[in-house]
Amino acid sequence: MRDARGIRLKAPHFDPWLPALTVLLVGVGLVMIYSASAPRAVSTYGSGWHFAARQGVWTLLGLAALAVGAAVDFRLWRRAAPVLLLGVIAALAATLVPGVGIQAGGARRWLGAGGFNIQPSEVAKFVCIAYMSGYIVRHGPAVAAGSAGAVIRPLVLIGAVLGLVVVEPDLGNAVAIAAVAGCLLFVGGLGWRYILPLAGTGIGALALAVVLEPYRLTRVASYLNPWADPRGAGFQVVQSFLAFGSGGVGGLGLGQGRQKLFYLPEPHTDFIYAVIGEELGLVGALAVLGLFAAFAWRGWTISRTCPDLFGRYLALGLTLMVSLQALINMGVAVGALPNKGLPLPFISYGGSSMLVNLFAVGVLLNISKSRVGRW
Numbered sequence: 001m002r003d004a005r006g007i008r009l010k011a012p013h014f015d016p017w018l019p020a021l022t023v024l025l026v027g028v029g030l031v032m033i034y035s036a037s038a039p040r041a042v043s044t045y046g047s048g049w050h051f052a053a054r055q056g057v058w059t060l061l062g063l064a065a066l067a068v069g070a071a072v073d074f075r076l077w078r079r080a081a082p083v084l085l086l087g088v089i090a091a092l093a094a095t096l097v098p099g100v101g102i103q104a105g106g107a108r109r110w111l112g113a114g115g116f117n118i119q120p121s122e123v124a125k126f127v128c129i130a131y132m133s134g135y136i137v138r139h140g141p142a143v144a145a146g147s148a149g150a151v152i153r154p155l156v157l158i159g160a161v162l163g164l165v166v167v168e169p170d171l172g173n174a175v176a177i178a179a180v181a182g183c184l185l186f187v188g189g190l191g192w193r194y195i196l197p198l199a200g201t202g203i204g205a206l207a208l209a210v211v212l213e214p215y216r217l218t219r220v221a222s223y224l225n226p227w228a229d230p231r232g233a234g235f236q237v238v239q240s241f242l243a244f245g246s247g248g249v250g251g252l253g254l255g256q257g258r259q260k261l262f263y264l265p266e267p268h269t270d271f272i273y274a275v276i277g278e279e280l281g282l283v284g285a286l287a288v289l290g291l292f293a294a295f296a297w298r299g300w301t302i303s304r305t306c307p308d309l310f311g312r313y314l315a316l317g318l319t320l321m322v323s324l325q326a327l328i329n330m331g332v333a334v335g336a337l338p339n340k341g342l343p344l345p346f347i348s349y350g351g352s353s354m355l356v357n358l359f360a361v362g363v364l365l366n367i368s369k370s371r372v373g374r375w
Helices: 017-045 050-071 076-095 120-138 140-144 148-167 171-187 192-212 214-224 235-247 272-305 309-333 351-368
Strands: 102-104 107-113 116-118
Touching (some): 017 050, 017 272, 050 351, 076 107, 076 309, 116 120, 120 309, 120 351, 171 309, 192 214, 272 309, 272 351
Antiparallel strands (some): 107 116
């Protein structure tokens, strides 16, 4: 392949680091899901492989989604995003309809059939990022100028998504979507004098959502002082602390953790990082943190070197989607943040999260083929 001047060019190729990091994270996840869930799976389903096997199926489906994301030109998502956003809003509304949405743990977050459920709020994260990226490209000058119409228009649709997600209720994913959308607006040129009022409005809405639900107020209180009620509201965080403390530097050894034995709630989902800390120790916990940091670096590099403006915003948004969620999950596990109920990407048990995150990796790989400059 040669350019117009006859100079030989290298054929475009995918970023080699991103898939390697993803495989490592997924591999760690499958191993830790089995280790964290086996005792409960045996007592409930008669097989220690119940959760790990189901996650394996979702991983295979996710790898197929990754292949699709890598094969499809990323520019397609700019054209498809408005339609997809309306579809996501309809799917989120459907989860709230009795007999249509699947209820579990007091929440209606899922649609599904045949034993496999999909969480529309997970899909909404990708669709909102694609929509916001395309919108900022189309209306960049007006957004940068702080035009009320240009800024409010996309926020109405994103706000509809956020409202439906909060009602499910799923405050964690709502916060993640809002944070990434705000970051994209800022990177798109919206100044601080507009960002700060938007951020203030978002914080106010978050505070209202907390105040209106007693269990959320309890979570905030337990975050501020989990030891005030170690057997009640602070139980999850206290058990997570005990897991990290028991693991020390080198860990108790894979499969040897004790907090997962009916002490640590949700050891294979929201608090799997605590199981990592107990069984693999500080070394293992830092290694997982390092893998996510490296993932963020590769995603940022893909965004920075993409010559297409939509690709830059899309890559940045998808990188933030994974990295911010990972940071929140790990922050909750170590007691630095209130419990948000967000899974650890690629590692926690959860089919929808795995499917969407692996698809996002595929899209990032497709964007990486268009890179320019040094890597």
